[in-house]
Amino acid sequence: MQVHADEAKYMTAPAQAGEGTPAAFEEAYLQFAPLLRKIAVKKFGIPMSDAEPLVHDVFATYFTHADEVNDVGPYLVGGICNAARHHLRRADARDALFCGEIPCAAAPTESILHEVERKLLLRRLLARIGSRCRDLLHRYYLIGESTSTIAGALHFKPMTVLICLSKCRKRALEAYHSMTEKPRT
Amino acid sequence: MSHIPEGELALYAAQPEAIAEGRGAEIAVHLAKCAECQEAHDFFAIREDDLGEDLADPDTWEPIIGSATQASLMEYGARVGEEDRDAEFLLEPYLKNPITAAWTTILAKRRYRTGGVVRKLNTAAHSICESKPRVALTFADAAIAVAEALPDDLYPARAVYRLRGTAWKERANAQMLLGQLPQAHESLDRAERAYGKTPHNGLGLAIVALVRAGVLYTQSKLDEAMVMAERAEHGFAHAGDAKRRMDAAFLRGEILLEAGDANSALPIFRRIIEHGENTQSASWIAHGSYGAGNCEVERRNLGEASLHFHRALVIFRKNGPEPDRVFTDWGIARVMFQGGKLAEGIRRLRDVAAEFENLGMVTFAAEVGLDISEGLLALNRPTEIVVLAEHLFSTFTNAGILTGALSAIAYLKEAAAAKRLTQGDVEAIRVFLRRAERQPSLQFVRPPQTR
Numbered sequence: 001m002q003v004h005a006d007e008a009k010y011m012t013a014p015a016q017a018g019e020g021t022p023a024a025f026e027e028a029y030l031q032f033a034p035l036l037r038k039i040a041v042k043k044f045g046i047p048m049s050d051a052e053p054l055v056h057d058v059f060a061t062y063f064t065h066a067d068e069v070n071d072v073g074p075y076l077v078g079g080i081c082n083a084a085r086h087h088l089r090r091a092d093a094r095d096a097l098f099c100g101e102i103p104c105a106a107a108p109t110e111s112i113l114h115e116v117e118r119k120l121l122l123r124r125l126l127a128r129i130g131s132r133c134r135d136l137l138h139r140y141y142l143i144g145e146s147t148s149t150i151a152g153a154l155h156f157k158p159m160t161v162l163i164c165l166s167k168c169r170k171r172a173l174e175a176y177h178s179m180t181e182k183p184r185t
Numbered sequence: 186m187s188h189i190p191e192g193e194l195a196l197y198a199a200q201p202e203a204i205a206e207g208r209g210a211e212i213a214v215h216l217a218k219c220a221e222c223q224e225a226h227d228f229f230a231i232r233e234d235d236l237g238e239d240l241a242d243p244d245t246w247e248p249i250i251g252s253a254t255q256a257s258l259m260e261y262g263a264r265v266g267e268e269d270r271d272a273e274f275l276l277e278p279y280l281k282n283p284i285t286a287a288w289t290t291i292l293a294k295r296r297y298r299t300g301g302v303v304r305k306l307n308t309a310a311h312s313i314c315e316s317k318p319r320v321a322l323t324f325a326d327a328a329i330a331v332a333e334a335l336p337d338d339l340y341p342a343r344a345v346y347r348l349r350g351t352a353w354k355e356r357a358n359a360q361m362l363l364g365q366l367p368q369a370h371e372s373l374d375r376a377e378r379a380y381g382k383t384p385h386n387g388l389g390l391a392i393v394a395l396v397r398a399g400v401l402y403t404q405s406k407l408d409e410a411m412v413m414a415e416r417a418e419h420g421f422a423h424a425g426d427a428k429r430r431m432d433a434a435f436l437r438g439e440i441l442l443e444a445g446d447a448n449s450a451l452p453i454f455r456r457i458i459e460h461g462e463n464t465q466s467a468s469w470i471a472h473g474s475y476g477a478g479n480c481e482v483e484r485r486n487l488g489e490a491s492l493h494f495h496r497a498l499v500i501f502r503k504n505g506p507e508p509d510r511v512f513t514d515w516g517i518a519r520v521m522f523q524g525g526k527l528a529e530g531i532r533r534l535r536d537v538a539a540e541f542e543n544l545g546m547v548t549f550a551a552e553v554g555l556d557i558s559e560g561l562l563a564l565n566r567p568t569e570i571v572v573l574a575e576h577l578f579s580t581f582t583n584a585g586i587l588t589g590a591l592s593a594i595a596y597l598k599e600a601a602a603a604k605r606l607t608q609g610d611v612e613a614i615r616v617f618l619r620r621a622e623r624q625p626s627l628q629f630v631r632p633p634q635t636r
Contacts, residue, residue, distance in 0.1 A: 021266055022263045026259055029259070030247070030255075033247070034247075037244060052254055055254060056254045056257065056342070057342035058342075059258050060258065060341040060344055063261060064300065064340055064345075064348060065304070065344075065348065067304070067308060073425070074425015074427075075424055075425050078425050079387075081423070082387050115239075119239050119242065119245050122245050123245055123249075141240035141241045142241060142242075142243065142245075172240075
């Protein structure tokens with residue numbers, strides 16, 4: 001029997017840290033939490049605020065019996081699907097645990113997997129681009145500060161912020177595309 | 186031609202509305218003519234749809250800035266790790282020397298009442314379940330005692346129920362191997378109830394279904410065993426556990442074979458071989474080949490059977506486990522036997538029986554003895570059956586197996602000595618021995634005399 005193509009895509013890479021150790025837990029969390037959130041939000045339509053506790057509980061359950069789990073990725077994906085179904089009460093608990101389809105209809109799609117893969121790459125990238133660029137991108141994109149607010153805080157001219165921002169973004173994007181082997185045309 | 190200043194280009198690219206209307210038009214005209222400025226503009230005008238959206242997602246920043254979920258889980262993970270280290274230290278002397286009396290004492294101590302102790306005991310029980318089921322039962326009982334004493338809210342997500350479920354499941358495993366089959370079902374009920382309280386995890390329930398299938402199979406309740414094995418396989422598919430999924434599939438094949446439906450069992454074993462080939466798992470190739478060989482024996486495709494058994498044998502000889510290698514040799518001997526090479530088959534079967542005895546697997550040695558008896562019966566050599574039965578009787582007695590199996594072997598000897606042993610008698614004894622292996626309290630009922 002062949003491993004289904006969709007399943008193979010989120011098979012766990014060989015663990016780097018010892019299973020059941022805090023380092024291994026962190027590695028698993030950082031690798032799979034984005035995917036679990038995406039599945040809960042995009043596949044089940046659960047609001048992010050509700051999805052976060054589900055992700056938390058799936059990991060907490062996993063940490064409690066990590067040594068019983070043969071393949072972490074598929075296990076966690078199965079866990080979030082069950083947790084999401086349970087949360088939505090779309091089916092009774094029995095159906096939630098053993099729904100009728102294989103692979104599960106809620107298994108992550110190509111686009112979700114691609115998005116998560118992109119995001120994981122971006123994380124690695126952000127760790128490398130230097131603290132100034134990182135701080136700038138963080139303020140602008142995540143916190144949503146305007147260029148003039150950033151300029152005020154950093155004692156720059158707004159135009160300088162724009163230029164720095166562009167350069168940082170460009171640097172990030174080039175590195176990102178080189179990592180994904182998809183050069184921007 | 187003078188170029189557009191970099192800052193102005195950047196502003197035009199990022200926020201064109203911030204540029205005065207007339208100046209914006211001038212820049213647009215210039216860009217159409219100046220490749221150098223166009224290139225600089227493109228530099229600043231990076232489309233953000235693929236990068237900007239990801240950069241605005243807190244997920245992207247989590248390893249750098251952290252999150253409440255991450256902080257909480259890492260704290261919890263560290264606590265679990267600490268509990269496990271403590272448990273390792275606390276339990277080491279007791280796991281090495283598992284005297285039942287000691288458990289009552291230590292379990293009364295508060296410092297032993299941790300999730301780490303339950304995890305450690307569960308793991309210990311699981312690791313020795315097949316080789317020392319009685320000790321495994323002791324560990325599982327101790328795990329249950331601790332797990333049930335833990336507060337329900339000890340862990341987030343009601344995860345303490347996961348530990349309880351596993352403790353009960355380990356108890357059921359040990360009980361199954363000890364032949365305490367009704368008790369095993371009760372333990373599985375408890376495991377199921379506990380696992381059912383952690384809705385995030387279908388894996389536990391699938392494991393319960395697999396163990397229950399094993400118990401039902403042992404009880405020869407093949408239809409019910411099949412339903413459970415299917416349920417387990419389905420559950421493992423959803424939990425993404427390919428290994429356990431194959432375990433469940435293998436059991437389904439065994440159940441079908443036991444039910445005499447080799448035609449339905451064969452595709453399952455072929456699937457297992459294919460899985461082994463796809464995942465480069467020699468173990469699955471060997472186990473699937475062994476199962477397929479047994480199917481082909483039943484289907485009288487002896488050439489095919491031989492190919493499968495030899496494929497399995499090469500792997501088991503190299504990688505073990507030794508008992509599985511002996512089972513495969515048994516299969517090859519049966520192929521010879523059915524192919525009409527009775528003398529050669531009997532010689533090989535005697536070797537296999539001796540190897541089972543050396544491994545302490547006396548019931549299987551007796552089953553091989555019954556195969557030999559069939560051959561000797563066909564060759565009209567009943568005296569040798571008497572000698573064989575005497576040997577089996579002493580083997581069972583020496584092994585301390587004083588169950589109905591002894592009566593069955595005594596009957597074999599008696600009937601052979603009286604020259605009234607039939608193939609039907611041998612088959613009845615075989616069925617009984619298989620059941621008595623897991624249900625020691627079964628009593629042997631002599632087959633009705635047909636002549």
